[in-house]
Amino acid sequence: MKYLALIFGIVLFASCQKVIDVDLNEANPMTVIEANYTAEDSTVRVYITQTSNFFSNEASPTVDNAVVTITDQAGNSQQVPFDAAGWYVLTNYVPSYETTYTMTVLHDGVTYTASCEMKTAIAQQPVIYDFVEPGIFGDGGYIVAVSYQDPPEAGDYTSAVLSKNGNQLKKLSDVTLNDDLFTNGNQVTRPLFVRFFDLGDTVEIELRTIDQKIYDYYTELASLTDPNSAAPANPTYQWTNRALGYFSAYSSSRQSVIIQ
């Protein structure tokens, strides 16, 4: 709605923008843990950084001296060894589906814990695409759609991640989240209205089956990028002791298509 008001202002009365000084507080640094356990390649990847000042131009400081441990549902723990510059990687860690994994990160005397259920992948059907005429949604182009048979029991949460010509589109706005609230058990074909593609592009869709917590987390994260929000707040903490970030264990299925 603010946009309408702005259109009104801009069109008629030359509303004006300028850069101003805003004095922002400097929050104490907080730990940010991005942890992914990917079933597809049986690898745990953890990236630990710290928050920085909002106007800072430097890259987020990394945390290299944490102790990262992953524990399976049976209670067997394994350390995720430090790799380089904030990264901790554990390979050949074979997933057990429909079980819960717990991760702990010990840093500066504080232990951060989060857990996540590893879901079974949902098989994808071939990617379909369609041409969209230019219009208010943009310049037009090809839109791809993900298709799959939603499992019969309710509570399936997915995210669809696109790759274009071999490059993954990592931006939050390029990821489509889906729940099965209205589609449980159905044959689902969902157009991914995030990006237009051109003739000749190779488009791959990775359909991740994620825990509901991660679905909620990404939904909240996406709302932070909405400038209309009256009262933005940090997403619900996924880690104990208020570390930012998340721990997601997920499995994937892939399909790709060449647009022609």
Added chain:
Amino acid sequence: MKYLNTFLLLLLSSASIAQTYTISGTMKDSTNGEDLFGGVVVVKELSNVGAVANAYGFYSLSLEAGSYTLLYRASGFENKEVVIDLKANLTLNVELSIPKDVLEIEAVEVTGVKENDNITSSGMNVTTFNPKDIETIPVIFGEKDIMKTLQLTPGVKSAGEGNSGFFVRGGGADQNLVLLDEAVVYNASHLLGFFSVFNSDAVKDVALYKSGIPAEYGGRASSVMDVKMKDGNNKNFGVSGGIGLISSRLAVEGPIVKDKGSFILSGRRSYLDVFLKLSKQEDIRNTKLYFYDLNAKANYKLSEKDRIFVSGYFGRDNFGFSDQFGFDWGNATGTIRYNRIISDKLFSNTSVVFSNFDYRFTIGTGDDAFGVNSSIQDWNVKQDFSLFANKNNTVKFGFNGMHHTFKPGALTGGNDSFNELILDSRYGIEVGAYIQNEQKIGPRFNLMYGLRYSGFNLVGGKSYTFDDDGNRLTETTHERWESVKYHQGIEPRLSLSYVLSENNSIKLGYNRNLQYLHQLSNSTTNSPTDVWVPSSNNIKPQIGDQLALGYYQNLKKNAYRISTEVYYKTLQNQIDYRNGANLLLNNEVEGELVYGKGRAYGIELLLEKKKGKFTGWISYTLSRSLRTFDQINDGKEFSARQDRIHDVSVVLMYSITKNLAFATTFIYYTGSAVTFPSGKYEIGGEVIPLYTERNGYRMPDYHRMDAGLTWYLKDKKRFEHNINFSVYNLYSRQNAYTISFEENSETGETEAIQTALFKIVPSITYNFNIK
């Protein structure tokens, strides 16, 4: 029952047993026959004895037999004296006339009667205006607007730049009961708030109750804004109107049968889109952006004792982008009223009221088109009585029942990629009953005390229960009239004034208000898409309690008024949202809500000059408005968005000559509370802002000056006209509308970008009136 006994006791204690007779009748404006709501009749020989005309101009006064001089008066009218020898019941219909010019108002002063009703009345904090009062006050686009002028008074804050939405004493924008001829107006703004829905040609007057709210009003937690439409001239036909840069108005009024009935029809349309057609850019040429509204009212006197009124409002906003996107919204209201003077002491009014608000989106064309629509609709039946019991007591009582239909939204049409989604309709029955007495005790005490009972029954539809995280636990489908949840409560209301002398008084007000309907909005600006939801098994009614104390003084023969008011208000069952809440097209929207409490307090100072060539006021408000929610800001109290600590308004009006009036306003307020990041971090390589507290920052302070010049062109006998020049934001201050943080693509640095909606906005309006 306990309350009722006390009430009756109070009433009876002051009843007199001597032989009394009743003088009753109506008070009207002599030029057009409009009822004088709030007109006063006092007895010159007696101290603190008189009556106030009700909303239909009816008054009644019972006195012991004898000779009296009755003095009739109303704000802006010449006083009228009537000498009577009271030996039997008497009907006196009185017409007051408007003084020819300002000087004569002062001449009226010579009669020796003080215009000090503000000191002696029991009701505190009632701010009243009629469009004539505010004619010269400059407003944006030159369109005089009662809602924007109200924002210049203490305790009332604008919802934003040029916005007709408002906050009263720290309450939310949805906590104001906005009534147009008794019909609730759910969205009182046009063009996203730049205009209010109230066309000043059609409005007789507006009253804003900030505290000590009379018991006849209920349904919102913070304030009541009661707008009354003109009845129409029952003596002569007239045409009036105005032509402005952005919109034009036309009104026709006249008698149906002279002195028996009249009508008024007024319309308004904006024509921004006409200018858009001149643009070089095709996109802009194809943009639609306009609103229109129509007000109609008619009344007819069936007999000396019976009168009917029919009034209605219909308004619509239209926004569109070629044929691909359309968005329109609007209110429709209708009121049928039947007045009956049952006896010379008892007046009855029966109303049937309809109100509807809806919006519609359409996207795309042809087979692919799809749309979203949503509405809220009310039917209300209302019975009110005024009993002028004796010279010391005026009792008002009544009841009403209202049926609400909520259609939160439907997504319809479209091709196969969209499934039709029709959200469940919900229904509510809201009832109210009240009794209130205005009582005079001795020469110094004036009391108004009352009780309101209100209840809300959510019936039919589906209900849900949720766990602490907002996940659905159960879903239940109810029969159409099956009760889902009944909420009820007692709302005590009290105002009392103690007159220290004829020039000063102190007043106290207390009110409790229950609110059963709640508006959900997660954006910073008012929007037609904000959803109204009823109280339910999950949502409790909002409760507002307010205690206010005021001191009032008139100086220099009532030429100056000073008032100081302090208040403390608590709000229970306030509503906010979970992170990432989805309020649109969500059947389980209640799962997205969290509940908390609020409080607001402040002091309001007002210096007003009412008479002379130079009039106006200066107001200063120091106030806070705070909220506490377990789930927000770690449970710590935080500022509400409208927590503007300092608020100053200056309004100066000066009659340069008989034909030239100048007015200027100045506004300053502390920037609204806002949430800004206090750090950042990266997720998947993307920068995410880090927040440490809710509303912990402030927008830059807001200030602005406007000026206007009204030139009254030479009057003919039956023709008046004037030209109004106004300048909004005289010194072109860029007041922040939004602040966003963006990366500068050249330097890579993050910058704070402030957007201001308007710089200086000049306008010109021509107004005319053919009588």
